[in-house]
Amino acid sequence: ILMKLFKHLHTTPEKFFIEACDEGADAVLAIDRVSNEMTLTGKKDVPPSAVTRPICGIMGTIRLVAGMYLIVITRKRNVGSLLGHAVWKAVDFDVISYKKTVLHLSEIQSQENKTFLAMINNVLTTDGFYFCTDYDLTHTLQRLANTSPDFQEMSLLERADQRFVWNGNLLRELAAQPEVTHKFALPVIHGFIAMKPCRINGKIFEWILISRRSCFRAGVRYYVRGIDSEGHAANFVETEQIVLYEGTKASFVQTRGSMPFYWSQRPNLKYKPKPIISKTTNHMDGFQRHFDSQLLIYGKQTILNLVNQKGSEKPLEQAFAKMVTGMNNGMLNYIAFDFHKECSHMRWDRLQVLVDAVAETQDEYVYFMVNSEGKTVAQQKGVFRSNCMDCLDRTNVIQSLLARRSLQTQLQRMGVLNVGQRIEEQAEFEKIYKNAWADNANACAVQYAGTGALKTDFTRTGKRTRWGLMMDGWNSMIRYYKNNFSDGFRQDSIDLFLGNFAVDESDGPTPLRVQKDWKFLTLPIIMLVAFSMCIVCLLMAGDTWTETLAYVMFWGAASAITATIILFNGQDFVDAPKLVHKEKMD
Template sequence: MASLPFRDINVHASASHYAFTSPSSPAAQSLVVERPSGDLRLNDGPLHGGKRISSIAGILGMIKLRLDKYIVVITQAQPMGRLKGHMVYKVITTEFLPLRERPLHDKDEDTYLTLLKGFIRSGPLYFSYSFDITNTFQRQSQLDQSLPLWKRADDRFFWNRFVQSDLIDFRISGTRHQNGPQPGADSYILPVMFGMLEIANATVKSNPLTLVLITRRSRHRAGTRYFSRGIDEQGNVSNFNETEQIVLLNDSTSGLGGFAGGGGMHNGKVGGSGGKEVQILSYVQTRGSVPVYWAEVNTLHYTPRLQVRGVESAVEAAKAHFDQQIKLYGDNHLVNLVNRKGREKRVKDAYEQLVRLLVSSPTGAGQPGPSSHEKISILGSTAPRQEFDRLHYVYFDFHNETKGLKWHRAQLLLDQLNTALEKQQYFRGVDMPGSFEGSLEVRNSQTSVVRTNCMDCLDRTNVVQSMLARWTLNRQLTDIGILSRGETFTSDAAFEFLFRKMWADNADIVSKSYSGTGALKTDLTRTGRRTIQGALQDVQNSITRYVRNNFLDGPKQDSFDLFLGTYLPNPSSYMVFADRRPLLIQGIPYLLAFCVFFIFVGTFTRRLPDAAVLPMRIFILVWSLVGAWCLNFIYGHGVLYVNWPKLSPRPWATEGYHEAISNVRKDRVIGQFVARHERGLSASRYTNAEEGKKRIE
């Protein structure tokens, strides 16, 4: 039987070590972390001298910062529901255990800890002690169920893989004190997934079932909206998410409530409903950024400056990306929803040029529509001969075709994909009788995937994905006999509401992790129509996105880079987070605030009856002019006032910063003063950034 993570762990602490034991498995080895070195070992007998300090739900990992190493433990987890009898939990609170007995306080160290704690607190992290939530049911059916849970986990969605690296390395090769593999460590390695997960019991036409929606966010090239775009050299794209919609039939062990799972329920097989076989129906979709080199440079303008590099330079990276996608999912139907006009057109053209370079004998056809020059265009290979001929590009002019609240016109895309959806099928499996490992008998497999994107892979993408999920769910319910031919589940109001709610929740959670707010157009997903309240909510979200993306996402991106190991803190790096802009540049926003204050005081302060009016008017006019100059300067040199990531700076941010400084030096008012700081700028502003970049390389 596979070694599963412990459900209950006691933490014992002393001046020389931390020890982790499982009270429900007294015969199991305890994990010891030496202080302050961080060396790991397994202990067979009882440990003496340690004091029990707490009980935890699991070990999230270990991370080394500038001055100390910390063990991150999960102190509170919330049950989210049962999936085939296996309880799934959400991480609620964590604690950082320092290896030094007397922690050293340092400004950078405190900032690192603040970033990590904020990331874990805001990130929706999920785990299960006995079920692999990082893999789809179809991939699980192909895996060796006797392997430890962490070995089965999909590397893309094993979000704490970096912070678990010390434990994993120890498990694989041991240490100088304990050489060789250490299988006893398996039970302390707990894979955690970042994303969205909802489990709900429901009925369709009096037939009970469990509806599950899981979105798994990739840990590769993860980040925030404007600081993570396009593709990297390894073929990882930004904001890549895999969404699996699952229907469980005759499974009385799923949903909320009941026993949270113990040793006798590791495989979740408590039995079906009335002796009927437990069936699993699963449908998978993906989303991800356009796989070319492109970026959007924040300038404090509402619309960032778009940069798209030559498509030829991205071909090798795109090959690596689609090679993985084809191996994992089969044929890829690439649905592109960006605008065909305006600034987004450059991204659309780049994507289409890339597909033409990848497929052999490319051919395309467009279908003109009444509201746009080209409502749908298709690109593929006329004679499939090689791997990348399994890419099938479909462009849909979403904004133009659905403007004026004509949401029914999205059906045009569904009609175009109908043949592909019929052919790709879906996964269907049943529990194999007598299988202690919970193995599945595969009755049907999904042979391809729809990969959808818009600019952010958020709002338009989720609308289309929910539409495809609805079509497939109707097909599944028809195939198993719950619905008759031509019937849809829309007639069941309660189930319709549940379906819409799940997909709207999915939109909000995926959007919040990338853009900082809930998704736009969720009123359409929740209610099926556009509402005034939904439009007002979209305006509020758009304003919030602007503020977050320009002033708050830099530290958030730093937290991603720190947790995922993109940036490695170094004891020699000092004052990494210091603002090294010239003091004059830093001071202008404060000067603007003073101007607003003086104008406010001059306007609303009560004057004596015999007081002269002209001096006060001149006072207000002078400060108004100064304030207007400050506002114009900030808006005109917005790159200097964006809160950029400091740990792993983006190349376009560095270039934009130096370009802005160069322009400021030409300013007739303050240029000569900024020029005096030229040496300090070039030597100091990106010193720590370049150090981080070299370590990554």
């Protein structure tokens, strides 16, 4: 349901005037479109001549070639209510220039500005931005329960977990002024939220799934792997499952993230590029930083590594296992489970082997629970940190199984499930549960890999289907195309949006002016011409079959040799990022 918008943006040639999000509040943020200065004023100072339009909030501001731009949320959709607080999904955005014209730009600058604008819109149109005006979506229930009164007094942006504030870079100008921050700076998370009212045994409860995608080392599938020097893992997502029933609230948290050492897997036109472990960096430094941070935030860690234990993935599994052993930390537990080998020939029942293997550990970690009197009766003492190569398809399947096992215990303790009853037998709830986890997989996969997730037929139905295999094949083809021919632009878009690349205020050239090597255009044209000539020779046979064969062999050889050269130099033909230097990203 599209809800009524309650903010307004008033625009004059000199200023933007933005009303505060609290209804009835008099505070108005005035932004000077020439000096970029931000000041607080009242509604009485908004000129009657101003053009007024409804908005839902400010995403932030960003500097591009043409100058500053204001990004606003223009449409939102109500997702549900979390502990009495409305949760919204940002549906539409607008990027508004401070400058009234771009006539001050040269033709090249104007073109570059359009490209940067396209990048910003590329991120904004990637589904999955959520916000709440009076509740902190960046923290789990357990973290919020263990905070001080001072923390509660802070603005949403000040107290937010910066790992999950996707518009943190865009809000820097507003954050510089505390009085402005409190009323206008709204933290926005990226990921997935499902909020479902459910019924079992006539008892109604709220079941919620929240996936928070980290903005540190964020990027697309092949261009961002492993970790950075600060220990941030690529594609890190914190997923929290929440149950609310008659004043009792419970939550179970899991994490996923790339294997936390220095490795890369750059696209090169091959279907599955070979992963490369860096030989020049000290892996243990970043590895130690990653897990020191994880242990501090989440407690004990059980690592579930789901990669293949043969072929190109084997060295990664061995390196991960070796580094966990090298850390010699009793708080870390490592389990390698070759997902594809164990579940080969559609033997998906084999996943129960892993669930049973970690059952004792899961019972030790338990979950977070507060009873109806407000007393904390359980704290989650550790998390399962799952990963496959992308932390998407295999990872999501395992996370949904572990989350269901935790939910079984929680619902029994709350009195929703009777003794001896199993969630799997509750057909109505199972359908809601499976579909939400499959939707979660699709949302995270689209944000990271550009297509929906694979293996979601198992998550939705509990079994692998031939239609599911066909859909996986289709999604794999789309992923191949995007990974090789459009992900450079997507990576640049994310780096610009998150502030990993900043547009220089000077009039100098930007990295967008880097020209492609001559091979990029010449060789594919030669291959196309040679292949076309080969077909023409087959269709228009010569006077003798030997003459036809000679022509076909010549043009066939020309196209095959050119194709081989292209594949050998594959990295020169893919769409590579331009804005952040390659060494930084590896």
